[in-house]
Structure formats: C-alpha cells, structure tokens
Amino acid sequence: MTDARKDIDQLIANLAKQGYIASSAIATTLYLAQQLERPILIEGPPGVGKTELANATAAMLAKPLFRLQCYEGLDESKALYDWKYSKQLLYVQVLKEQLHDILDGTDNLANAVERLHNFDDIFYSERFLEPRPLLKSLQSDDGAVLLIDEIDKADYEFESLLLEILADFSVTLPEIGTLKAKHKPLVILTSNNTRDLSDALKRRCLHLYIPFPEAKLESRIVQSRVPAVPDELRRQLVNFVHGVRKLDLKKQPAISETIDWARSLLLLHCNSLSRELVEDTLNVLLKYEEDINMVSPELHGLIKRADSNL
Amino acid sequence: MDETLLQFIRHLRHHGLAISTAETLDAMRVVATIGYSDPSLLRDxxxxCLAKTVEDHSHFEECFARFFQSQLGSKTDEHSSDAATNENPSSENQGDGAASGEGEGAGNGQGSGGSGSSQRDSATLNEVIRAAAEAELENIQYRTQRGVYRRKILNALNDEQTLSDIQKLLDAGDDEQAHLLEQARQQQLATVKELIERQLLLNNDAAGKQLRDATLKDSSLSAMEHYHRERLPPLIRKLAKKMASRHRQRHKRARRGKLDLGKTLRRNMAYGGIPFHRFWKTTRKDKSEIFVLCDISGSVSAWSRVLLLFVEALSDVLPNTRSFVFCGQSIEVTDLFKQYPADEAMAIIQQRHGLGGSDYGLALNSFWNQIEDKLNRRSCVIILGDGRGNGGDTGIEALRSIYHRAKLVLWFNPESHYSWNTGDSEIRRYQSASHYVAECGSLRKLERLLDQLLSLLR
Structure with a gap:
C-alpha cells in the first residue's frame, strides 16, 4: 500500500464521518486537488451530491464555506467585489464642509487641485470595498472552501472572469491593484452540463464526473443518511430505484430523491415495499406526471425484481 | 517513466482528446504524487486532469486499458524485479493448460512460446523495443509506412550483420549454430512485425483521419461515396460546435446595458439629485425565428440531411428554429428532432416522407399556408433545393408572399453555379423572389454561409 493510497483511504473515512460516502474516484480527485492546489470541476446529473461534496469537505477540513450560486446575468459586482457606493456618497456629503476648510486660502484653481492631489484615493480604498464570495474566500485568514455552484448557468464572460482566480488565486482590482490569496482556498465548481464550458476554464481544473452510484454504494449512502431504515427495506428500495433508472424518464430519480423516499417510507412505518405503498409515494421519487404514468404500469415487475435480485 | 506518460498522452491525442501542455504538466505532477504502482489510483x-468531458472519460478509460496493459507489462520487465514474479506464474500457466495465453496482455504474452525460452524472449523484445525507439516508431501514421519502419528497425538491430554471420557459419559448415541463429532472427522479425502493427493500432491512423476530414469538407456531397457519408454527422457536430462558441460570445456583448440617465435622475430627486440609486438601461433582444425548408427528394436529399443536422447542432445559438421537409406537401419535423437523436430523426424523416420527385408548387404553397401567421420582420427563411420542379407548377407566388413578409429569404442550391438555369431548373425565377441564392456545393461552403447568417442575425 502506497502513501497516496493510505491518504486517500483516510480521506474516504473522514468524509464518511461527515455523512458523505465517497467513491474512490471522488476521493482521488479531492486528494489531488489538495496536493496540486487545483480547482475541481464536478459534472454529473442533478442530485448526485455535487454540492454536498463541497459541504462535506468544508466540514471535514473545518474551514468556512463560501458559496456562489451562479445565474444568468451574474457579474463581478455580485460575485467578486463592489464599491460601497452609498457610503462613498454619504461621506462626500458629510465631508463637504471639511473640503471647504481644506481648500480655504487657495487663490486659484490650479492650487486647489494641487492641494486635493495630496490626498490619496481615499474613496477607493479597501475600507469602501464590499467583498463578495470570491474575494471573501481569498481574504479568509486560514483557508476556505469556495463553492461555485452551477457554473453552466452563468454567462460565458463570467467564466473569463474566473480564470485569474482559478489559475493564480489572485484578483486584480483596477482601483487598488492585485490582491493575492492569503491562504489558497480549495475551489469546487459544479456544472449540470446544460452547456459546454470553455476549454480555458476546463484546462485549469481537475475534472470529476459523478455518475449515478452503483447499488452497493447507494445502499451505503442511504444507510449513512437514514440509518433507521431496516436493511431489508433499504435493499429493496435501492434495487427499485435502480430498476426505475433503466426506464426512459424525463428526470431520473437521483440520490437525493432516494433518500427522500427512504425518509418518507420510514415515516409511514413500513418494513417492505408493497404495490399500494409504492403507488402512493411514487411522487416523492418522480417529479413529472409523464414519468409517473410511465412507471405505474411497470410497478409489478419492478417490485418483484427489486425483491429478488441482490 | 515520464517518457511513458508522454507516450500515453500522445496516444490520447491520437484518439481525439485535446490535451494541452498545461494539462500535460498537471499529469506529471499527478504521477509524481501518486506514482505508478496502483493502477486504479493512476487511472482516476x-x-x-486529462479527460475533461463525459465523452472524453469513456475514451480515456478505453485508451488507458489498452495502453497500460501492454506498456506497464513490458516496461516493468526492464525496471523492477516484481515483473519476474509476475512473469513466472503466467509462464507456468501456459505450461499447464496453454489456454490463458490469449488472455494475457500483448506485452506479457508476446512471444513466450514455452516456459524455458521465456527469459530469452523478453531479452529479444527489449532489444526490439530499444531499436524501435531509435527508429522513432511512435511517429508511424499510415499503413503504407510499415515497410520503411521495418527497414529502419532492422538497421538499428544490425540485421545485416546477423545475416552475414549466418552465411559465414553456413560456409564454415556449422549448420547447427547457423540454424539457431536463423531461428533467433526469425523470432526477432516476427516481434518487429508485431510491434509495428501494435503501434499502428495505437496511433489509429490519426493523420489519415485528419486528412480525410479535410477532404470531406471540400468535396461535393453528390460525388461522395455512401461509406464516407457515415462520417459526416460527427464532423458536422464538430464544425457547428466551433461556430456556436464563436457566435455566443458576440451575442452576449451586444446585450450589455448602459446607465439610464433619465431614470436615475428622476428617482433620485428625493436626495437632491445626488444619485444614490443607479438604474441601468437594458437592451431587449430581438427574437428572430428561422424557418428551414428542405427538399428531400432523391436528387438533393443528402444535402437536406446535412443542413438539417447542421441546424440541429446549432440549436444552442439558434433557439427558435422550425424545420420543414417536402417532396410534395411540406411537413414540419421540428418535433421529431426534439424527440429523437439527430441521426435517428433523419432516418425516420427519410422513411416517412422521402419518396417521389419534388413538387415545388405544392410544397411552397403548403409551406406558406403553415407559416403565414408566424412570419414577420424578424423571420428568416432558408430553402434548400435545386429548383428543378420537373416542369410542374413553380409556386413562385407563394415564395413572393414569403419574400415580402420575411426579413430574409435565402435559397441554398446544392448544384454548381454552371448548371443553374439549364433543363427544368427554375432557379432564375426563384432568384427574383429571394434575397440571395447561394451555392452550397460542399460542407465548407455551407459552413461559411451559416456563419454569415449567424452574424447577420445577431
């Protein structure tokens, strides 16, 4: 057993303590991201625990998590930094009198301007800077986890804005200069693949694809999340969900839905899957009317199969 | 071992993964961190750091399995003593049942005929590999180069010397020794041949593929063999992706707002005109709609296929597109493309509607009837056809109505310019009722046309 393997196994164990069951591929990428100080770009269908990985990592490292939710039209004033505009204006108004005093005694315009030049760009100093998640994560004193969620929803140009941060962990503000990270944050980007990301962004990241887990792994995840579910029921419901995923659905049930379903079955105090029960609770698992209509006729076979195979 | 990694990356590139130098450096750091000893760890x-899309991942898995199965096997022979323990059980197995030989990796199984000679075999193999490296075998691109590389490798192995040695021994009457040497030489030759084939397989004819793609772009579709048409869809998707990324950027820049001075001043009256709150102008995006009408009768069906695939692949930057096909009646097929993957949809369309010669009169009239109430100053109509109506009704009146209503009517004619207006071609008449009639004789021309169209629409 090599050192790296040992470290990675340790990482899996630590994540498990936070309630996140990681596959070997996930842990390897996370390990490399820490070692190489590279951001991770996570792709995969919705609900497989992309965002959850960031939460669990932050909890494991005991570092603050800064989360930036991306959406269309997100720009640097919301993501990176903004000037406290109202504060600047207010100060200007309050200091009007002061200004008068300073300029008192100057006989011509040139002298007045000269005197004003002696004061630096007071209004564009760090005091008037309003840090947003990206800048906050760079400024944090002892490292942080930065989660940039659903980067594919942001505009194309926002990606370009991220490049400097992802490559050098620094930000250039035109008025102040370049701010370097005190402690390099661990950056995690997630994408639902609604559009292709630029190659420049991908090049700077380690890439991790999280697919729907295998039955064994999913069973462990359910066990860790909803420990009260009896073993027999857990086996059945995981197998059932796997059967459902094989059908052509509009939206495949993800892990989060499996967990929700397990919770609801637990609330209903049942010990094994029955047809009526599944029919009544299918709306927890499937989110579209068409999907429910598609699965309903197959229920009998699905339950039978879920019961038989391991 | 870095040479192995570089070779692997070259191998990946041959298989169409775009890997930059920066990523290569990353990969080196990865290997430095986790080492070669644990294959699954190495793979993950x-x-x-090398596979950056979902498709890339599956390619990567394949390449990794193929490359390292052969590579690690032969490389560890040279370096560590672990390999010896690996080698022994495998040769024992062969002695026992002689059945598992095929299952072993090419590097391990190669040439190990019997358990006794296995040591000498691996020595031969190492020698050949060294010679191959000297001859720069990894650059082999085409099947036709096999002879050249074989010669080079044999030169590096000093084959001439061996031959003359054999001759000398024969002359001296030492048949036994000559026979042994000849046997060794034959084995060497076989190994060389195998190595060349394997390298060719690894390189997968990459340069040939590139050349073929370039030719495909320029060659006329009507002259293209059926076999080559199979290659078109992936090529079209690649071209469309490039085009989409180029135009997406432009589109975003045009939408950015400016300070709305009037509103800002009005809303800040309460603060004595000091602009505490700022308001921005927003530019509204014109939603242009594109109608595509394709002739799918025998003569131009291949072209319609290409255009429909292209439009489908561009759906990212052309959100409102409606596709129609016709032989006689025009039929909307937009939904088919939404339901099925592009290739399948094309097959269904061809099967359902693609029979008979083209009747432009019926087609244009029914097309006009269907889109009449949807057509406005922002609509753009693309018609693909050769304008050969077999002497029937031309439907020019319907086209003229469309022309008056729409922003742009484009007619793509797959025929070469010289054969327009010959025989039953009515293209001259259609020319009078469309903004532009363009020849789209090859994939490259079509790409250029669509590119111009995109910049017009933005």
Whole structure:
C-alpha cells in the first residue's frame, strides 16, 4: 500500500464521518486537488451530491464555506467585489464642509487641485470595498472552501472572469491593484452540463464526473443518511430505484430523491415495499406526471425484481 | 517513466482528446504524487486532469486499458524485479493448460512460446523495443509506412550483420549454430512485425483521419461515396460546435446595458439629485425565428440531411428554429428532432416522407399556408433545393408572399453555379423572389454561409 493510497483511504473515512460516502474516484480527485492546489470541476446529473461534496469537505477540513450560486446575468459586482457606493456618497456629503476648510486660502484653481492631489484615493480604498464570495474566500485568514455552484448557468464572460482566480488565486482590482490569496482556498465548481464550458476554464481544473452510484454504494449512502431504515427495506428500495433508472424518464430519480423516499417510507412505518405503498409515494421519487404514468404500469415487475435480485 | 506518460498522452491525442501542455504538466505532477504502482489510483488521477468531458472519460478509460496493459507489462520487465514474479506464474500457466495465453496482455504474452525460452524472449523484445525507439516508431501514421519502419528497425538491430554471420557459419559448415541463429532472427522479425502493427493500432491512423476530414469538407456531397457519408454527422457536430462558441460570445456583448440617465435622475430627486440609486438601461433582444425548408427528394436529399443536422447542432445559438421537409406537401419535423437523436430523426424523416420527385408548387404553397401567421420582420427563411420542379407548377407566388413578409429569404442550391438555369431548373425565377441564392456545393461552403447568417442575425 502506497502513501497516496493510505491518504486517500483516510480521506474516504473522514468524509464518511461527515455523512458523505465517497467513491474512490471522488476521493482521488479531492486528494489531488489538495496536493496540486487545483480547482475541481464536478459534472454529473442533478442530485448526485455535487454540492454536498463541497459541504462535506468544508466540514471535514473545518474551514468556512463560501458559496456562489451562479445565474444568468451574474457579474463581478455580485460575485467578486463592489464599491460601497452609498457610503462613498454619504461621506462626500458629510465631508463637504471639511473640503471647504481644506481648500480655504487657495487663490486659484490650479492650487486647489494641487492641494486635493495630496490626498490619496481615499474613496477607493479597501475600507469602501464590499467583498463578495470570491474575494471573501481569498481574504479568509486560514483557508476556505469556495463553492461555485452551477457554473453552466452563468454567462460565458463570467467564466473569463474566473480564470485569474482559478489559475493564480489572485484578483486584480483596477482601483487598488492585485490582491493575492492569503491562504489558497480549495475551489469546487459544479456544472449540470446544460452547456459546454470553455476549454480555458476546463484546462485549469481537475475534472470529476459523478455518475449515478452503483447499488452497493447507494445502499451505503442511504444507510449513512437514514440509518433507521431496516436493511431489508433499504435493499429493496435501492434495487427499485435502480430498476426505475433503466426506464426512459424525463428526470431520473437521483440520490437525493432516494433518500427522500427512504425518509418518507420510514415515516409511514413500513418494513417492505408493497404495490399500494409504492403507488402512493411514487411522487416523492418522480417529479413529472409523464414519468409517473410511465412507471405505474411497470410497478409489478419492478417490485418483484427489486425483491429478488441482490 | 515520464517518457511513458508522454507516450500515453500522445496516444490520447491520437484518439481525439485535446490535451494541452498545461494539462500535460498537471499529469506529471499527478504521477509524481501518486506514482505508478496502483493502477486504479493512476487511472482516476490521470482521468481527473486529462479527460475533461463525459465523452472524453469513456475514451480515456478505453485508451488507458489498452495502453497500460501492454506498456506497464513490458516496461516493468526492464525496471523492477516484481515483473519476474509476475512473469513466472503466467509462464507456468501456459505450461499447464496453454489456454490463458490469449488472455494475457500483448506485452506479457508476446512471444513466450514455452516456459524455458521465456527469459530469452523478453531479452529479444527489449532489444526490439530499444531499436524501435531509435527508429522513432511512435511517429508511424499510415499503413503504407510499415515497410520503411521495418527497414529502419532492422538497421538499428544490425540485421545485416546477423545475416552475414549466418552465411559465414553456413560456409564454415556449422549448420547447427547457423540454424539457431536463423531461428533467433526469425523470432526477432516476427516481434518487429508485431510491434509495428501494435503501434499502428495505437496511433489509429490519426493523420489519415485528419486528412480525410479535410477532404470531406471540400468535396461535393453528390460525388461522395455512401461509406464516407457515415462520417459526416460527427464532423458536422464538430464544425457547428466551433461556430456556436464563436457566435455566443458576440451575442452576449451586444446585450450589455448602459446607465439610464433619465431614470436615475428622476428617482433620485428625493436626495437632491445626488444619485444614490443607479438604474441601468437594458437592451431587449430581438427574437428572430428561422424557418428551414428542405427538399428531400432523391436528387438533393443528402444535402437536406446535412443542413438539417447542421441546424440541429446549432440549436444552442439558434433557439427558435422550425424545420420543414417536402417532396410534395411540406411537413414540419421540428418535433421529431426534439424527440429523437439527430441521426435517428433523419432516418425516420427519410422513411416517412422521402419518396417521389419534388413538387415545388405544392410544397411552397403548403409551406406558406403553415407559416403565414408566424412570419414577420424578424423571420428568416432558408430553402434548400435545386429548383428543378420537373416542369410542374413553380409556386413562385407563394415564395413572393414569403419574400415580402420575411426579413430574409435565402435559397441554398446544392448544384454548381454552371448548371443553374439549364433543363427544368427554375432557379432564375426563384432568384427574383429571394434575397440571395447561394451555392452550397460542399460542407465548407455551407459552413461559411451559416456563419454569415449567424452574424447577420445577431
């Protein structure tokens, strides 16, 4: 057993303590991201625990998590930094009198301007800077986890804005200069693949694809999340969900839905899957009317199969 | 071992993964961190920095399995003593049942005929590999180069010397020794041949593929063999992707707002005109709609296929597109493309509607009837056809109505310019009722046309 393997196994164990069951591929990428100080770009269908990985990592490292939710039209004033505009204006108004005093005694315009030049760009100093998640994560004193969620929803140009941060962990503000990270944050980007990301962004990241887990792994995840579910029921419901995923659905049930379903079955105090029960609770698992209509006729076979195979 | 990694990356590139130098450096750091000893760890680690899309991942898995199965096997022979323990059980197995030989990796199984001679075999193999490296075998691109590389490798192995040695021994009457040497030489030749084939397979004819793609772009579709048409869809998707990324950027820049001075001043009256709150102008995006009408009768069906695939692949930057096809009646097929993957949809369309000669009169009239109430100053109509109506009704009146209503009517004619207006071609008449009639004789021309169209629409 090599050192790296040992470290990675340790990482899996630590994540498990936070309630996140990681596959070997996930842990390897996370390990490399820490070692190489590279951001991770996570792709995969919705609900497989992309965002959850960031939460669990932050909890494991005991570092603050800064989360930036991306959406269309997100720009640097919301993501990176903004000037406290109202504060600047207010100060200007309050200091009007002061200004008068300073300029008192100057006989011509040139002298007045000269005197004003002696004061630096007071209004564009760090005091008037309003840090947003990206800048906050760079400024944090002892490292942080930065989660940039659903980067594919942001505009194309926002990606370009991220490049400097992802490559050098620094930000250039035109008025102040370049701010370097005190402690390099661990950056995690997630994408639902609604559009292709630029190659420049991908090049700077380690890439991790999280697919729907295998039955064994999913069973462990359910066990860790909803420990009260009896073993027999857990086996059945995981197998059932796997059967459902094989059908052509509009939206495949993800892990989060499996967990929700397990919770609801637990609330209903049942010990094994029955047809009526599944029919009544299918709306927890499937989110579209068409999907429910598609699965309903197959229920009998699905339950039978879920019961038989391991 | 870095040479192995570089070779692997070259191998990946041959298989169409775009890997930059920066990523290569990353991969080196990954290997330095986790080492070569644990294959599954190595696979996950390298995948994270070399395969950056979902499709890339599956390619990567394949390449990794193929490459390292052969490579690690033969490389460890040279370096560590672990390999010896690996080698022994495998040769024992062969002695027992002689059945598992095929299952072993090419590097391990190669040439190990019997358990006794296995040591000498691996020595031969190492020698040949060294000679191959000297001859720069990894650059082999085409099947026709096999002879050249074989010669080079044999030169590096000093084959001439061996031959003359054999001759000398024969002359001296030492048949036994000559026979042994000849046997060794034959084995060497076989190994060389195998190595060349394997390298060719690894390189997968990459340069040939590139050349073929370039030719495909320029060649006329009507002259193209059926076999080559199979290659078109992936090529079209690649071209469309490039085009889409180029135009997406432009589109975003045009939408950015400016300070709305009037509103800002009005809303800040309460603060004595000091602009505490700022308001921005927003530019509204014109939603242009594109109608595509394609002739799918025998003569131009191949072209319609290409255009429909192209439009489908561009759906990212052309959100409102409606596609129609016709032989006689015009039929909307937009929904088919939404339901099925593009290739399948094309097959269904061809099967359902693609029979008979083209009747432009019926087609244009029914097309006009269907889109009449949807057509406005922002609509753009693309018609693909050769304008050969077999002497029937031309439907020019319907086209003229469309022309008056729409922003742009484009007619793509797959025929070469010289054969327009010959025989039953009515293209001259259609020319009078469309903004532009363009020849789209090859994929490259079509790409250029669509590119111009996109910049017009933005």
């Amino acid at each position: 680690g390298l995948a994270s």
